[in-house]
Structure formats: structure tokens, C-alpha cells
Amino acid sequence: MLSQLDKKLLEKVADLHEIPQGAYNIRKNGSGIGRNTTNNINIVNKTDQSGIDIIVKPGTVNESVHIPVILSTEGFQDMVYNTFDIGEGSDVLVVAGCGIHSGGDENSQHDGVHDFIVRKGAKMRYVEKHYGEGDGTGKRILNPKTIITVEQDGVAEIELVQIKGVDQTIRDTEVYLHNNARLIVTERLLTYADQEAESKITVELLGEESTAQIISRSVAQDQSKQIFYLNMLGKNKCRGHIQCDSIIMDQAVVRAVPEISAYHTDAQLIHEAAIGKIASEQILKLMSLGLSENEAEEKILEGFLK
Amino acid sequence: MQEYNHSFNYRLQTNKWGEMEMLQIKDLSLHVEEGGSSVEILRNINLSFEEKKFYAITGPNGGGKSSLAKVIMGIVKPTQGSIYFNGEDITSLGITDRAKRKMGYAFQQPPRFKGFKIKDLLNLSFGEETSEQAICDVLLEVGLCAQDYLNRDVDASLSGGELKRIEIATVIARDLTLAIFDEPEAGIDLWSFQKLVETFKKMHKDKETIMIIISHQEKILRLADEVIIIADGTVKEQAKRDDIMPRIVQDLECGCNKTCDIGGSADAEPIG
Ligand SMILES: Nc1ncnc2c1ncn2[C@@H]1O[C@H](COP(=O)(O)OP(=O)(O)O)[C@@H](O)[C@H]1O
Ligand SMILES: [Mg+2]
Numbered sequence: 001m002l003s004q005l006d007k008k009l010l011e012k013v014a015d016l017h018e019i020p021q022g023a024y025n026i027r028k029n030g031s032g033i034g035r036n037t038t039n040n041i042n043i044v045n046k047t048d049q050s051g052i053d054i055i056v057k058p059g060t061v062n063e064s065v066h067i068p069v070i071l072s073t074e075g076f077q078d079m080v081y082n083t084f085d086i087g088e089g090s091d092v093l094v095v096a097g098c099g100i101h102s103g104g105d106e107n108s109q110h111d112g113v114h115d116f117i118v119r120k121g122a123k124m125r126y127v128e129k130h131y132g133e134g135d136g137t138g139k140r141i142l143n144p145k146t147i148i149t150v151e152q153d154g155v156a157e158i159e160l161v162q163i164k165g166v167d168q169t170i171r172d173t174e175v176y177l178h179n180n181a182r183l184i185v186t187e188r189l190l191t192y193a194d195q196e197a198e199s200k201i202t203v204e205l206l207g208e209e210s211t212a213q214i215i216s217r218s219v220a221q222d223q224s225k226q227i228f229y230l231n232m233l234g235k236n237k238c239r240g241h242i243q244c245d246s247i248i249m250d251q252a253v254v255r256a257v258p259e260i261s262a263y264h265t266d267a268q269l270i271h272e273a274a275i276g277k278i279a280s281e282q283i284l285k286l287m288s289l290g291l292s293e294n295e296a297e298e299k300i301l302e303g304f305l306k
Numbered sequence: 307m308q309e310y311n312h313s314f315n316y317r318l319q320t321n322k323w324g325e326m327e328m329l330q331i332k333d334l335s336l337h338v339e340e341g342g343s344s345v346e347i348l349r350n351i352n353l354s355f356e357e358k359k360f361y362a363i364t365g366p367n368g369g370g371k372s373s374l375a376k377v378i379m380g381i382v383k384p385t386q387g388s389i390y391f392n393g394e395d396i397t398s399l400g401i402t403d404r405a406k407r408k409m410g411y412a413f414q415q416p417p418r419f420k421g422f423k424i425k426d427l428l429n430l431s432f433g434e435e436t437s438e439q440a441i442c443d444v445l446l447e448v449g450l451c452a453q454d455y456l457n458r459d460v461d462a463s464l465s466g467g468e469l470k471r472i473e474i475a476t477v478i479a480r481d482l483t484l485a486i487f488d489e490p491e492a493g494i495d496l497w498s499f500q501k502l503v504e505t506f507k508k509m510h511k512d513k514e515t516i517m518i519i520i521s522h523q524e525k526i527l528r529l530a531d532e533v534i535i536i537a538d539g540t541v542k543e544q545a546k547r548d549d550i551m552p553r554i555v556q557d558l559e560c561g562c563n564k565t566c567d568i569g570g571s572a573d574a575e576p577i578g
Contacts, residue, residue, distance in 0.1 A: 217421070245420065281417035284381050289431050289476065290405040299430065303421035 002033075005101055006070055012131040012164075013097030014068040020095075023065040025052055027080070029073045041065050041092075051081035051113075054094075058087035058119070069098040074138060075106030084116040086124045086154075097129040100140040100165070109141040116147065118154040118181075125157040132165030139167040146173045150181035152207065160187045162197065163305065171199045177238075179207035187216040188305045191224035191252070200229040205238035205267065212240045219301050220252035231259040234267025244273040247304060328516055329355040329378070329484060334387030336373055336539075347373045349539045351387070355484070360510050360517045362530035362547075364554070370539040371520045372414050375486045378518075379411040380404045392483065410480050414488035414520075416473035419460045424472055427460050431479035444479045447505045448472070449498040467493040474502065478509055485509070486518045491526065503529065527551065 002010070006028065014020070023041035026034040030050075037043050040060035044053050054065055071078060086092060102108040118124050126148075132140035142162075150156050162169060175183055183203060191197050203212045212232060220226045232240040246254045260269040278300055286296035336348035348370050355361060363371050376382040378389065380401040388397040396404060419427065428441045442452035448471040458464065460472060470493050477485055487506070491499055503525055510517045510529075519526050527533055533550045535542040543550065 279417055281413075281415075282419055284401065285413065285417050285476075286430065287401040288379055288381070288405050288411050289480070290402060290433060291430065292402050300419065303419060303426065306421050 003072075005072055009070040009072070009099030009101060009131065009133075010068055013070075013099040013129045014066050014095050020064070020066040022063050023054075025054075025065075025067045027067070027069045027078075029071060029076055030078050038063065040090075043067075046081065046083075049081050050079060051083070054082065054084045056084070056086045056090050056092055056122075058089055060087060060090040060092060062091065064093040064095065066095045068096065069110055069112070071098070071100045071102070071108050071110055074102055074104030074108065074136065076108050078110045079112070080110075081113045082115070084114065086116065086118045086122045088119040089121045090119075091123040092125075094124060094126045095128075096126070097131070098142055098144075099130075100132045100134070100142070102132070102134040102136050102138045102140055104136040104138050106136075106138045107141055108138060109143070111143040111145075113145045113147070116149065116156070118148065118150045118156050120151045121153040122151075123155040123157075125159075127159045128161070130162040130166050130169065132167065134165075140165060141168045142166050143170045144172070146171075148174070148183075149176045150178060150183060152179040152181065154178075155182045156184075158183070158185045160185070160199075161189075163188065163190045166197070167193075167195050169197045169199075171197070173199075173201045175201075175203045175212070177203065177205050177207055177210035177212060180209045181207055182210070183212040185212075185214040185216075187214070187218075189216075189218040189226065190221070190301075190305060191218075191226055192221040193224060194222070195224040197225070198227045198229075200231075202229075202231045202233070203240065204233045204235060205240055206235050208236045208238070210236065210238045212238075214242045214244075216242075216244045217304055218246045218254070219249070219305060220246060220254045221249045223251050225253045226255070228254075228256045228273075229259070230256070230271070230273075232261070232269050232271075234260075234262045234264055234269050236264050237266035238264070238268070240267075240269045242271045242273075244271075245304075246275045247278055247301065248275055249277060326357045327354040328357045328392055329353075330390040331374075331378070332388045332390070334377065334384050334389070336370075336377060336382065337385045347539055348377065348384070351541055353534065353541060353544065355516055355518065357516060358510075358514045359531045360529055361519070361532050361534060362527045363518060363520045363534045363536055364522055364527060365536040365542065369537040371536050372488055373539075374536065375411055375488050375518070375520060378486060379409060381411070408481065408483040410477045410482045410485045412474050412477040412485075412487045412490060414492070416469055418462060418464070418469065422460045423457050424460055425456045427472065427476060428479055431476040433480065441479075444475045447478055447501075447508075448475045449501040450475075465493075467495060467498070470494060471498060471502075474505075478505065481513065482515045484516045484518070486520070488520045489522070490519065491521060491523045499523075499525075524555070527554065 023038050024036050025043050040057045042055045098110050100108050130142050148156055218226055228244055230242045230244055244256050248254050254275050256273040258271040258273050260271045282300050283296045331351055331353045334351040337344045337346050377384050425441050445452045474490050509515055530547050533547050534544045
């Protein structure tokens with residue numbers, strides 16, 4: 001049974017209002033509390049460690065798998081290793097995410113490794129949302145590691161979102177792209193109060209005609225701190241583009257450390273990074289439409305992080 | 307109530323022809339601090355704008371036209387002087403309050419917004435959730451095909467002319483007593499410009515909005531009831547269109563705006 005609190009956390013991290021359609025596995029405070037498999041998508045427990053294997057049969061199209069994690073006991077430390085095998089020619093949506101409610105003074109932490117192989121010609125959209133809430137002084141900590149290999153002609157579209165309530169995060173994403181594989185990463189991050197966030201994304205363009213695009217947007221408020229290490233390595237005829245854009249406010253600190261490296265004369269790599277406050281012209285324009293200064297600021301941030 | 311009406315009418319003056327003066331600018335000056343010294347941008351401006359009328363403001367670059375528009379909209383605070391709108395002293399009101407009193411301003415250099423779709427920005431302009439049809443209509447008014455533009459971001463992907471037309475649309479979308487457009491023609495192709503001219507006429511006629519258009523285009527000046535010339539931070543002239551147009555056209559034709567040697571001889575050979 002899901003409590004009201006559980007439902008709220010699930011809605012925040014997986015846009016779930018009800019038990020999802022299709023395959024799912026819901027993990028609460030370290031153990032599975034619900035699972036469904038379909039003819040095409042199987043989920044099995046790992047035997048050697050905590051975690052699951054998600055196996056999508058070749059040719060599976062228009063199916064989804066939801067694997068949210070919720071932590072609602074104070075001071076819980078969780079650690080999983082999940083493996084995804086996205087079969088040849090399939091087209092699926094994978095929704096992961098972690099919601100933490102901590103009312104107490106002890107830290108709650110979820111560390112997870114998600115290891116994907118997107119097989120030949122397969123297309124996967126992967127959405128990962130992080131959310132925290134609760135009044136206690138205990139920190140809500142999330143450290144996800146994501147490893148994605150995209151085989152020939154495969155496509156991975158990745159959406160990483162953390163808007164509220166996570167006090168500390170170190171996010172580490174590694175992607176390996178083979179011939180004609182395509183990667184699109186959209187990252188959205190908001191930090192406030194004393195939150196700290198670090199995001200490291202490393203993309204190796206190994207195959208001919210592989211392409212990668214990373215669009216990272218963040219807002220840092222109050223005393224929060226953000227660090228971005230976005231790195232692309234072009235090892236074949238390939239194209240890569242990183243756009244890293246941050247709005248800085250109050251006493252926040254944002255560091256963007258770009259790196260692009262080419263190991264092939266036909267590698268084309270671009271890195272654009274910008275940090276700045278909200279343009280005053282934008283605020284003036286919205287005020288001239290009748291919005292107050294605060295409303296204007298909110299709208300601008302909301303749009304920027306959408 | 308009685309008293310309120312009384313004081314209200316007391317401020318709302320009529321001019322010598324009995325027309326209502328909706329916007330009055332009195333003894334207005336603007337100075338800005340630059341490198342420790344004070345620079346004069348606007349000097350002793352006195353102007354009045356009457357209800358339902360159409361005004362054009364023109365004059366050389368750097369003359370102070372945009373600064374005046376920004377002072378009217380509340381974006382820049384004047385150093386001296388006062389502004390009355392609809393009988394109320396609005397000198398100390400901020401931008402939002404002036405917007406709520408149905409004043410609008412289309413920026414000369416509009417900002418871009420990352421993550422805002424054109425339809426989001428226009429929704430804000432309408433002030434409330436509005437129908438997609440209404441948004442399409444207003445895009446059409448500025449010569450943009452809604453299908454192609456509704457879901458595009460108001461960011462660097464728009465050309466200068468497209469951005470400018472979106473900016474104009476944000477002002478047309480509103481229900482305004484007074485609308486100021488700052489060089490709406492800049493960067494806009496001939497076909498779209500023709501459409502804009504029609505749109506300004508229509509807005510003025512349908513909504514009875516007081517139009518103030520800062521422009522260098524004869525076509526726009528010809529729409530106006532009155533033309534105001536601003537140069538060196540002050541009003542050089544305010545006159546009925548038909549009185550002022552012949553002189554402006556002559557100035558333009560001989561390529562100078564001070565003394566004109568060629569003057570009079572209309573068939574003089576153009577140089578070059
Ligand atoms: N904030 C400012 N600081 C210094 N100079 C300014 C500022 N704003 C405007 N100016 C100057 O005031 C003059 C008038 O500018 P503007 O109103 O933009 O003229 P126009 O719109 O008629 O071309 C210009 O010389 C401009 O450089
Ligand atoms: Mg100007």
C-alpha cells in the first residue's frame with residue numbers, strides 16, 4: 001500500500017498519479033514494494049548485490065518502464081546497482097528518479113548506479129528526477145552514477161532534473177557512443193539555501209558519425225554552490241556540442257569547467273558556457289506587461305528551467 | 307465619491323480646442339551620472355497628448371526619443387518634472403503600476419528570453435490565459451504565420467526582424483489607453499512593414515488607443531495627427547502633421563536639417 005506521502009513523492013519524481021501502466025518497480029526504504037513486468041519488459045533481482053536487471057526485448061516499441069525510489073524513513077542510507085538492456089530496434093521510455101522525505105536530523109542518502117546498454121538501432125528516452133522534502137536538519141543526499149553505452153544507430157535522450165529539496169548531490173554521467181549513435185542530454189538544476197550540487201558528464205564519441213548534444217541550464221540561489229564538469233572526447237569523425245548556461249543570484253557560487261578534446265581530425269566539438277544574473281531588460285519587459293518585479297523574476301526562472 | 311470626481315476632473319485638463327489631455331509631461335529633465343559628471347539626456351520637456359490621437363516622434367539618433375519613452379513608461383526615473391496620466395500624478399509610480407493603468411511600450415531593442423515560447427510571452431501580454439486563436443490573430447497582425455512561430459523560443463534563434471515583430475505583438479495584444487512603439491520599422495522587411503502600418507491604424511481605430519510611434523518612416527509620420535521633433539534632448543517642434551510634413555520632407559530631400567542651400571529648387575540634381 002502506498003501512503004499519501006509515498007504518492008506525493010512518486011508524483012514528484014516520476015509524474016505518477018497512480019500505479020503506472022506497463023512495467024514498473026517501486027523501491028521504498030531499501031526494498032521493493034511493487035513490480036509489474038510485461039511480455040516485452042522483464043525485471044529481475046540481482047543475486048550478487050542490491051539492484052535489478054531490466055531487460056527490454058528487441059523490437060519493443062511504445063512501452064515504458066518506471067523505477068522510482070522513495071525514502072521516507074529518517075536516516076536511511078540506500079545503495080543500488082541497476083542494469084538496463086535495451087534490445088535491438090526497440091523504442092522505450094525509462095523513468096527513474098528518487099524522492100526523499102526526511103523529517104529528522106539524520107542524513108538520508110540514496111546512491112545508485114544505472115548502467116545502460118542501448119543496443120543497435122534502439123531508441124531510449126531516460127528521465128531522472130530528484131526531489132526532496134521535510135523539515136528536519138538531516139541532509140538529503142543523492143549521488144547517482146549513470147553509465148550509458150549506445151551501439152550503432154542507437155539514440156539516447158536523457159533528461160536530468162533536480163529542482164527542489166536535495167541538499168547535496170554528486171552526479172556522474174558517462175556515455176559511450178558508437179557508429180552513428182546519437183545522444184541528447186538536457187540537464188535542469190536549481191539549488192538554494194546551502195545546497196551543493198556537482199554534475200560531471202563525460203561523453204566519448206567513439207564511432208564514426210556519432211553526435212552528442214548537452215544542454216545544461218541551472219539556477220543558483222542564496223548561498224548554494226554548483227560545479228559543472230562537462231567533457232566531450234571526439235575519437236572519430238563526430239560532432240559534439242555542449243551548452244552550459246547558469247543564472248547566478250544572491251551569494252551563490254557557480255563554476256563551469258569545460259573540456260573538449262579531439263583525437264581525430266574530423267571531430268567537431270563546441271563548448272559554450274555562460275554564467276550571469278537575470279538580464280535586467282527581461283525583468284523590465286515583463287514588468288511593462290503588468291507583472292511585479294517578483295512575478296517577472298519567477299516567470300523568467302520558470303521558463304529558463306522548463 | 308463626489309469629492310473624488312471633483313479632484314479627478316480638476317487635473318484632467320482640456321486644451322484650447324476642448325480636447326482631453328490624457329498624458330501631460332511637465333518641465334521634465336533627465337540627467338545621468340557618467341564617470342563622475344552629470345550628463346543631460348532630456349531638458350525641460352513639456353508635452354501633452356490628447357485622448358484618441360495619433361502621434362509620431364522623430365528626430366536625429368541620440369536626440370533622446372527612447373529616453374523620453376522610457377521615462378513615460380517608468381523604466382527610467384526623471385531627475386526633474388512630473389507626469390500626469392488620466393488626471394493622476396504618476397511621476398512616482400513604477401513600471402508595473404503604469405502598465406496596470408493601461409500604458410504600454412514596445413522596446414527599441416527587445417530582450418530575448420531563453421526557455422520562453424512565443425506563445426508563453428504573448429499569454430503574459432494578454433494578461434490572462436487566452437485562446438490560441440487570439441494569439442494567432444495577434445501574430446498575424448505583425449505578419450507572422452502562427453503555425454511557424456507559436457512554439458518557437460524567444461531566443462537567439464529568432465532574427466532581429468522577427469524578434470522586433472514579436473515585441474510589437476506583445477503590445478498590440480494588450481488593451482491599452484496609451485501605446486508607445488520605439489522605431490517599430492527597424493529591421494523589418496517592406497511587406498511586413500506595410501502590414502504593420504495597417505495594424506497601427508487598426509489598433510488606433512478599434513481600441514481608441516493613443517498611439518505614440520517613434521519613427522523615421524514617412525509612411526508612419528503620415529498616419530499621425532501630430533508630429534513631435536526631438537533633438538538634443540529637447541522638443542524642437544510639435545505641430546499638426548500637415549504643417550510640419552512639407553518641411554520635414556524638404557529637409558530629407560536636400561540631405562540636411564539645418565540651413566539648406568538648395569532649398570526651393572525642387573529639381574536640383576542629386577549629388578552622387
Ligand atoms: N544610461 C545612459 N547613460 C549615458 N548616456 C545615455 C544613457 N541613456 C541614454 N544616453 C544617451 O542619451 C542620448 C539619447 O539617447 P536615446 O534616448 O537612446 O536617443 P534616441 O532614441 O533619440 O536615438 C544618447 O546620446 C545616449 O547615448
Ligand atoms: Mg531610440
